[in-house]
Amino acid sequence: MTADFWIASGHQLCDRDEAGRLISTPDLWRAFLARPELVPPEEACGAERALHAALLADPLHPVAPAILARLADPDAAENWQVFLDFRDRVLSHPTLEAAWLALYRGGVGGVPPLFLQMLTQLVARAALEGEADAYTLRAAECLFRPQRAAIHQGALLLADEEVVAARAADGDLGALGRLLTEAGATPREVALDVLADADAAAYAARSDAHDLALDIAEGRPGQQGLARALERFILHVLGEPVTIRPTRLIEDADWSWHVGLDSEATGIANALWNGEAVAQERLARILWLGVLEFRETTRVLPRVAGRPVYLALAMNPARLVRLKPQNLATGLPLIAAEAAL
Structure with a gap:
């Protein structure tokens, strides 16, 4: 347990x-x-x-x-x-x-x-009841708490925005603060640990503090943790078993459906899908991409059945990440208007 x-x-x-x-x-x-x-x-x-x-x-x-x-x-x-x-x-x-x-x-x-x-x-x-992976649990915090992103020396860190602001105001100093300062936080260092242990019990002991940063860079456990958190949320709320795997790029000539997990990602993905030119600076705001596949296609729109659905998460110009799980409820290509709850 x-x-x-x-x-x-x-x-x-x-x-x-x-x-x-x-x-x-x-x-x-x-x-x-x-x-x-x-x-x-x-x-x-x-x-x-x-x-x-x-x-x-x-x-x-x-x-x-x-x-x-x-x-x-x-x-x-x-x-x-x-x-x-x-x-x-x-x-x-x-x-x-x-x-x-x-x-x-x-x-x-x-x-x-x-x-x-x-x-x-x-x-x-x-x-997330019963989930045993701390990276998945920490990633799930993004569903209801805004994050601040920091990119530095191969790390792609998400830290709780409210905690970052509070620690900066209190003058709680630490090494991670330099990254967050570079990301636009209040110009003083903030002490936060980066999650480095998959043990859910260790995470649970401080989960209500929301004071652990998560590295979602390619190949890091947090990247897969976000995919797993989204899988579990979709299954629980929509009743749809799905498989989500992180990906680096969308290279699909028959790209048929996508869901932006926040406003910034939605705008970027829509522009790309419509064949518009997107500045490299804006593309760089994409932090995470995922490929979603439905395990059952009976409730999937026929033109999308059997095709991947691409998911995107981005930071805004201020490097804030505001994941909107409601975009999954309204944006996935499902036939039924209501979930089978």
Whole structure:
């Protein structure tokens, strides 16, 4: 049995169905309500404090508009309505995975990025249940946490953007900081270790700190770890068994389908597919390429069945990497509009 990881996600507060997908519980919603963004500030009115207390006691109970109208601060009332709308949208689906798919396929307008990040981490945590490879687990952090890229002397490092910023602000110095400084970080060094051990238990011990950098350069374990993380996520969320292998280049005269895993990669891949000239400086932003093949083709669009699907991950001009797993939910060439959840 592998050690527990990402404990701060709250996954242990969820129930699970027979397929291992997550079912929210009142305790999970209490964890949401304990977030500093939802705890009433000192200056909050009595009505807001009463609302928060009532939701802590029964996180699933309906809140009438008249209750929100009693709040003295209109902005607070609006914020609570946003949370309640998010809660109700999630609760309208049998699992968190189904809710995640529905949100991204139906539109996430009005949903705070923090809530989407928390939900994505929970779904990713369920997808990686039982995984024994630390490189795969660390790569999966990219599904819900932005990264900063650094390229130097054969290493292609991804480091958690929030951790890099915090360490730089605190003056926590270290050798890796030089690379991150070159990558555009705050101009002081940042102490981060590079993952160098495949043992999942060792990773789990510090997984909630998100303070391990990952080398995804060609031939490094992190390159394959990202492929494995994406395989597991697609299988868990979409129910599609796929095989993904990293590749250096796309050399395919019959290139039929691709999915950019972020906005930058999408723009570059679209331009190449359309036969447009792309400057070498922009091409150099591509950090990782993968070839995806479906093990079963019954739900694949006929014109793509049996053909590879290319995946691309890139950094933006500021060397930030914002992987969007929702692009897999909406961009893979599947016939069915909904996953078989």
